[in-house]
Amino acid sequence: MKNHRFITSFKNSKDFISGATQFLEKFAKDKKVFCALSGGVDSSAVYLLLKHAKINVLPVFIDHGLMRIINGIEEREYIKKYFPDAKIVDIRDSFLPKIFLEEDAENKRKLFKNGYSDIISQTITEENCDLLADGTILPDIEESFGVKITDIKETLTIQEENELKAKYNKGFVKSQHNLDIEYDVEATIQPVASLTKPEIREILKFFEMPQEIIYRKAFPGPALAARIIGPITSENLAFEKKVHDIVESKINEYYIKKHGRSMIINEKGEQEPFQMFAAISEDILNKKVTGLVNGQRTYDFPLAVYGKWNYEHLNKIASKFTGYTRMFYELIDCKKGVYDVVIRSVNSIDARTASVTDLPFDLITSVAEILSKIPETKRIYFDMTPKPPGTIEYV
Numbered sequence: 001m002k003n004h005r006f007i008t009s010f011k012n013s014k015d016f017i018s019g020a021t022q023f024l025e026k027f028a029k030d031k032k033v034f035c036a037l038s039g040g041v042d043s044s045a046v047y048l049l050l051k052h053a054k055i056n057v058l059p060v061f062i063d064h065g066l067m068r069i070i071n072g073i074e075e076r077e078y079i080k081k082y083f084p085d086a087k088i089v090d091i092r093d094s095f096l097p098k099i100f101l102e103e104d105a106e107n108k109r110k111l112f113k114n115g116y117s118d119i120i121s122q123t124i125t126e127e128n129c130d131l132l133a134d135g136t137i138l139p140d141i142e143e144s145f146g147v148k149i150t151d152i153k154e155t156l157t158i159q160e161e162n163e164l165k166a167k168y169n170k171g172f173v174k175s176q177h178n179l180d181i182e183y184d185v186e187a188t189i190q191p192v193a194s195l196t197k198p199e200i201r202e203i204l205k206f207f208e209m210p211q212e213i214i215y216r217k218a219f220p221g222p223a224l225a226a227r228i229i230g231p232i233t234s235e236n237l238a239f240e241k242k243v244h245d246i247v248e249s250k251i252n253e254y255y256i257k258k259h260g261r262s263m264i265i266n267e268k269g270e271q272e273p274f275q276m277f278a279a280i281s282e283d284i285l286n287k288k289v290t291g292l293v294n295g296q297r298t299y300d301f302p303l304a305v306y307g308k309w310n311y312e313h314l315n316k317i318a319s320k321f322t323g324y325t326r327m328f329y330e331l332i333d334c335k336k337g338v339y340d341v342v343i344r345s346v347n348s349i350d351a352r353t354a355s356v357t358d359l360p361f362d363l364i365t366s367v368a369e370i371l372s373k374i375p376e377t378k379r380i381y382f383d384m385t386p387k388p389p390g391t392i393e394y395v
Helices: 013-028 041-052 075-082 092-099 105-127 138-145 158-167 197-206 234-259 311-320 361-372
Strands: 002-005 032-036 056-063 087-090 131-133 155-157 187-190 271-281 289-293 296-300 302-305 326-333 339-348 377-383
Touching (some): 002 158, 013 187, 041 131, 041 197, 056 075, 056 105, 075 087, 087 105, 092 105, 234 361, 339 361
Parallel strands (some): 032 056, 032 131, 056 087, 339 377
Antiparallel strands (some): 289 296
């Protein structure tokens, strides 16, 4: 099997779409293409490019049960609203038991990858698809291969990809759920492989998508499995969905009220906020979480700090401390409950580095107060760690 990637420098949306159309016509004309449509900006852009190029595309939303809720609405409902021709495949009953109780971070990613790829393979066979298209983007490529995209050819076999990754394994940061998989198709096609998130959003603007889609916050491949530290259970998954929705919705509301949209480009050229969410764990200070040191993914314990809030001071400390992978500022100790909640909000250009969003402290405390009223909540923290030395996600 081969992987075809459209590799180009982005100048403007019109030129990129013209080039991507030629790329898709070259590799996908007269073919039936399976497109995994997650609701995120990357896969949405891929689907729209395929439709624009008049390719026979089957958009599929795989509901594995680990997708977020936004403003009380399940992700699958957004898919039905904006992409009514999408096929919904519900695998919750078969998939969730496979990932429940797994604690190791990288194993979570691998289990997700395997479960996700199994249902894709099944659907490809049932629907007689010739090709698979996905929303792999530039940071995914470079963090998994450990090389620049300019070192990658437009077409590579799986064997050639494995040889490339083995050669540059020191640059590896994390595995991706949609890379290094062989499907029963002629090839996979990745039309946005050379783009970053801001460029993806420009494509969506060109296609006149609503702001709700254009400024949808980045979401990890392993979904909420990346935001539950320790073993996943049906109980903590339900709690994570609830607190995640509160954090994302309230910060979105703040930016919409202040700026008219849920994301801005700040003076550093970052998307602000690039991501905001809640991560959870039982007794989080005794759980190892991911970090990034000298370009390598690491695992170690977080550190909690207390005292008067001072963003500049805390940010300076969190940027330079050693011996831990995270620095949490404690907001509330509920003296009860089961789960610790970490509020995470970061700005980023392309996800390879990230700064902590300088949110108003009264916004942070108001969100924390809402979270504290949920009976299962034990302690609430705000993560002050940039990337590096932390990663954006926790597994």
